[in-house]
Amino acid sequence: MKSIEQKALFIMFGGTGDLAQRKLYPALFNLYKRGYLKENFAVIGTARRPWTDDYYHEIIENAIDGLTDDTAQAKAFASHFYYQSHNVNDTSHYQTLKDLAEKLDAKYALEGNRIYYLAMSPRFFGTICDHLKSQGILTDHGYNRVIVEKPFGHDYASAKALNDEIAQTFPEHDVFRIDHYLGKEMVQNILSVRFANSMFNAMWNNRYISNIQITLSEALGVEERAGYYETAGALRDMVQNHILQIVTLLTMNAPVSYSAEDIAREKINALKSLKVYSPKEVKENFVRGQYGASKDQIAYRDEDQVAKDSLTETFVAGKLEVNNMDFAGVPIYIRTGKRMKTKATRIDVVFKQMPTVVFDDKLKHDVLTINIDPNPGISMQLNMKKPGQGFEIETANIGYQLTDEQKAGVPEAYERLILNALRGETLNFARWDELSYSWKFLDAIREAWDAENLSDDAFPNYVCGTMGPKAADKLLAKDGNHWEYEG
Ligand code: NAD
Numbered sequence: 468m469k470s471i472e473q474k475a476l477f478i479m480f481g482g483t484g485d486l487a488q489r490k491l492y493p494a495l496f497n498l499y500k501r502g503y504l505k506e507n508f509a510v511i512g513t514a515r516r517p518w519t520d521d522y523y524h525e526i527i528e529n530a531i532d533g534l535t536d537d538t539a540q541a542k543a544f545a546s547h548f549y550y551q552s553h554n555v556n557d558t559s560h561y562q563t564l565k566d567l568a569e570k571l572d573a574k575y576a577l578e579g580n581r582i583y584y585l586a587m588s589p590r591f592f593g594t595i596c597d598h599l600k601s602q603g604i605l606t607d608h609g610y611n612r613v614i615v616e617k618p619f620g621h622d623y624a625s626a627k628a629l630n631d632e633i634a635q636t637f638p639e640h641d642v643f644r645i646d647h648y649l650g651k652e653m654v655q656n657i658l659s660v661r662f663a664n665s666m667f668n669a670m671w672n673n674r675y676i677s678n679i680q681i682t683l684s685e686a687l688g689v690e691e692r693a694g695y696y697e698t699a700g701a702l703r704d705m706v707q708n709h710i711l712q713i714v715t716l717l718t719m720n721a722p723v724s725y726s727a728e729d730i731a732r733e734k735i736n737a738l739k740s741l742k743v744y745s746p747k748e749v750k751e752n753f754v755r756g757q758y759g760a761s762k763d764q765i766a767y768r769d770e771d772q773v774a775k776d777s778l779t780e781t782f783v784a785g786k787l788e789v790n791n792m793d794f795a796g797v798p799i800y801i802r803t804g805k806r807m808k809t810k811a812t813r814i815d816v817v818f819k820q821m822p823t824v825v826f827d828d829k830l831k832h833d834v835l836t837i838n839i840d841p842n843p844g845i846s847m848q849l850n851m852k853k854p855g856q857g858f859e860i861e862t863a864n865i866g867y868q869l870t871d872e873q874k875a876g877v878p879e880a881y882e883r884l885i886l887n888a889l890r891g892e893t894l895n896f897a898r899w900d901e902l903s904y905s906w907k908f909l910d911a912i913r914e915a916w917d918a919e920n921l922s923d924d925a926f927p928n929y930v931c932g933t934m935g936p937k938a939a940d941k942l943l944a945k946d947g948n949h950w951e952y953e954g
Pocket residue numbers: 480481482483484485486487513514515516553554555556585586587588589616617618
């Protein structure tokens with residue numbers, strides 16, 4: 468039997484950071500528990516702080532606390548971690564990094580395989596990639612892959628500049644741009660719903676679908692990320708990446724095969740078909756909002772590090788058009804926001820109503836709901852006969868939901884994506900072409916908004932704990948539709 472074990476050296480830039488401790492180390496530990504990482508792996512954590520290896524091991528053990536009761540296992544895992552104090556701007560530090568990398572490569576028989584994980588501010592990505600090449604850290608045997616975190620730019624021009632910098636060192640097939648939504652079980656299931664079921668496959672088009680609704684609602688506020696969020700806003704933070712990836716998977720044509728190449732080709736075509744709006748169309752099709760105080764929660768403008776007159780949007784709703792043969796004319800409504808009523812990620816595919824012919828009552832739409840979070844599964848709302856005497860129609864739900872046991876077996880998004888990168892599987896990562904189209908779509912909205920000169924009192928326009936501003940409901944009402952999910 469072929470071994471599942473992966474041999475590699477990870478170099479974690481930003482190894483002391485929040486992401487590394489909260490997500491990446493636990494993901495590596497789960498890969499270790501499941502046998503994907505065994506004896507032949509090592510991790511160099513780098514950041515500016517002068518930590519010792521021993522202290523780093525404590526950090527690792529704390530980061531995986533709760534994932535195991537086996538102290539010996541936790542210690543054995545942590546022993547693969549090495550800390551290297553390193554300022555990414557200082558060329559001489561890369562020499563020490565190179566020496567340590569070579570030593571560990573030999574010690575753990577890593578065959579020259581390296582994963583460079585850039586878990587720090589994107590403004591350093593160019594410098595790091597440049598030094599990895601110029602200081603001879605890239606190996607000439609084994610692979611050299613780079614994983615980069617979001618945000619990938621803040622508009623098309625900056626994303627392109629960032630991409631050009633990375634491309635000086637890494638070819639496209641070695642660049643793994645994280646969009647952790649692509650690592651979620653039910654996001655991956657979109658393709659099986661569509662292309663493994665004749666029933667849905669036949670109906671997945673403008674002849675049967677009335678509209679599609681995508682909701683990524685968060686109950687939390689901006690928390691301690693306000694510094695970043697003030698410069699980003701919901702449009703850049705959630706729409707450019709996660710939401711557009713979901714739109715793409717829902718509206719792409721069938722790929723020739725389940726290969727990264729074939730799927731990427733169709734995703735790119737779907738993004739090419741996404742209508743880029745004029746300023747007038749942005750006004751008609753997009754709504755932005757910012758949360759105001761409720762009885763229990765403070766307003767966004769009162770959060771730490773947020774300007775008192777901030778015009779940053781914490782909510783976006785929009786109507787998108789994908790003008791390919793199957794989706795032309797199908798409104799795709801999206802919304803995302805902070806401090807909404809519930810935390811949920813879901814897709815509602817609303818099918819056209821049956822005409823009033825056999826039954827006098829106006830029938831409800833059939834709705835296919837793909838629940839991504841928090842309860843992964845699928846449900847279908849149908850019109851059924853009300854049990855008993857007479858003949859009345861009522862709606863009923865049929866569903867598929869992951870059992871607790873299945874949920875426990877589902878890897879967390881980062882665990883899945885890191886394993887993909889170890890195996891060189893690019894399917895669940897965003898390609899540059901995809902990003903370039905999504906940024907162009909986004910820039911048109913951002914530019915229209917920036918030119919609008921919103922007055923200070925335009926915000927706040929929704930109360931914490933609600934599903935966003937009223938204008939987001941009107942966006943659908945104009946078309947005779949309503950949000951299926953009420954929170
Ligand atoms: P963080 O501020 O907690 O960590 C940043 C790390 O970079 C630290 O280890 C710091 O020591 C290191 N660093 C900064 N300047 C350095 C320098 N000159 N030389 C060497 N090291 C330096 O940030 P984070 O929250 O861990 O985020 C890291 C990246 O991941 C960011 O790009 C962020 O946007 C992205 N991201 C984070 C999260 C999250 O949940 N934290 C989620 C999605 C994306």
